[in-house]
Amino acid sequence: MGKYALILVLSLFFSIFAYNWGINNTKWTSEVRNTESFNRGQAKNIAQSAAQVTVAKIMSSGDQELNPQAGQTIFFPSANEFLTWNDLQGEYRIQVTNHADTLLVAQTIGRFGGVEYPVEITLALAGSGTMWQPDFPLAVHAGSSIELNGSARIEGTAGTNSVAANSVRINSWAWPNAIDGDLYIGPGGNPSSVITSPNPNSVGGDVKIMATELSYPMPDFPQIPSTTETTGSIQLGGNSSLTLMPEDFSGKFIPEMRIQSNTHLTINTSGQDLNLVVGSLDVQQGHIHIQGGGSVNFYVMDQFNLGGSSRINEHGDVDQAFIFYQGTQSISLAGNTRLNGGIFAETASISLGGSNGLIGHLITGGSQVSITGNASAHSRVVYAPNATVTLTGSGSVTGAIVASDFVGSGNPRVFFTDEFNSDLPPLDTSGGSGPGEPIILSWN
Numbered sequence: 238m239g240k241y242a243l244i245l246v247l248s249l250f251f252s253i254f255a256y257n258w259g260i261n262n263t264k265w266t267s268e269v270r271n272t273e274s275f276n277r278g279q280a281k282n283i284a285q286s287a288a289q290v291t292v293a294k295i296m297s298s299g300d301q302e303l304n305p306q307a308g309q310t311i312f313f314p315s316a317n318e319f320l321t322w323n324d325l326q327g328e329y330r331i332q333v334t335n336h337a338d339t340l341l342v343a344q345t346i347g348r349f350g351g352v353e354y355p356v357e358i359t360l361a362l363a364g365s366g367t368m369w370q371p372d373f374p375l376a377v378h379a380g381s382s383i384e385l386n387g388s389a390r391i392e393g394t395a396g397t398n399s400v401a402a403n404s405v406r407i408n409s410w411a412w413p414n415a416i417d418g419d420l421y422i423g424p425g426g427n428p429s430s431v432i433t434s435p436n437p438n439s440v441g442g443d444v445k446i447m448a449t450e451l452s453y454p455m456p457d458f459p460q461i462p463s464t465t466e467t468t469g470s471i472q473l474g475g476n477s478s479l480t481l482m483p484e485d486f487s488g489k490f491i492p493e494m495r496i497q498s499n500t501h502l503t504i505n506t507s508g509q510d511l512n513l514v515v516g517s518l519d520v521q522q523g524h525i526h527i528q529g530g531g532s533v534n535f536y537v538m539d540q541f542n543l544g545g546s547s548r549i550n551e552h553g554d555v556d557q558a559f560i561f562y563q564g565t566q567s568i569s570l571a572g573n574t575r576l577n578g579g580i581f582a583e584t585a586s587i588s589l590g591g592s593n594g595l596i597g598h599l600i601t602g603g604s605q606v607s608i609t610g611n612a613s614a615h616s617r618v619v620y621a622p623n624a625t626v627t628l629t630g631s632g633s634v635t636g637a638i639v640a641s642d643f644v645g646s647g648n649p650r651v652f653f654t655d656e657f658n659s660d661l662p663p664l665d666t667s668g669g670s671g672p673g674e675p676i677i678l679s680w681n
Contacts, residue, residue, distance in 0.1 A: 276350035283347030284356040287329040340374040360675035369456035369664040373637035376653030385409035389645030393653025396421030398450040407434035414441040448677035456664035458583040464490040473500040496523030506531025546573040608632035
């Protein structure tokens, strides 16, 4: 055999060898991939099945096995161990964390053939009942839209029920992001359609899709306490001051309380929780003090004004003063005023401007809430589910916001916190939710 023939034979031999090796290698690689895909699919089935069992146990109010107390985490079977699931021929592990009784985060991990697959479910704590006690797991929840411009920033998680195109518009270049937590959109929404932003880092957390919408109904405005007589109006000016005792206003209607010229009105509660019914509460420039260890609910029927550098309950506890406003004129709190107490406006819009400071809940059924300039609200919640809530300038809210639409422009901030010493007022609601029953926000 010539050397060229030998070369041809050897070349043919190596070609056949390489071909057979390639076929076998491809077959082996395919089998490995099929095995990995099967293992991953089985691990996913185990994780999803464990997640369904976990949610069912959480939903069962009488089952405490997977319902941790606030601030605690439950591990099952433990933080580092898996439990064998014989029927599915694999293993699983469960972890549930309660974030301040407002949010439950459950994670299940399925394992099969050495492959692990995680599932995470986020649940908000709410429920049905006549008592208005909603939970606020998000820094901002807007039923219809969220818009952030300038350097506006939400330091927490935000969400909207909307799935409409461009219903979340983030044009803010706040550093390092405009929303530093997660962003939720409505069930079935497409993030690429719902969210528009030129800044790819506008959301610091993840974009998630709600499993169900969050529902925030208006609480019922309380009935004005009945009165048996009408007293004279109270007008303070000059160097005058006045102290009211419970017998001076309990069960009585005061047509007007006007406080001017930096004067002082002191209400001595004598350790009682009292109602004060007034037609107009006009604090142009003055101070209202609450003493005696009790609290005062102000029921204002026609007009409420707080101006200048006036103060209401400045040095008292936030639960000592609450203003229920039935009038239709907008409430404007401006200047350098301070209100250490809550406001519930039945239908009126509310504006906080200047360097006004509100420490307490702000609730309104009106269509507009505006916080401008250097005004601030340190509230467990700014609750305005029918309103456009607008923050401009350097306005800020510490707590949570519930709105129909939320707009932030300029350099405003929302600082989410649920660490408040004051409770929501004891209000009823005709529908919606009370405490206890979880609502699934996301399932990923």
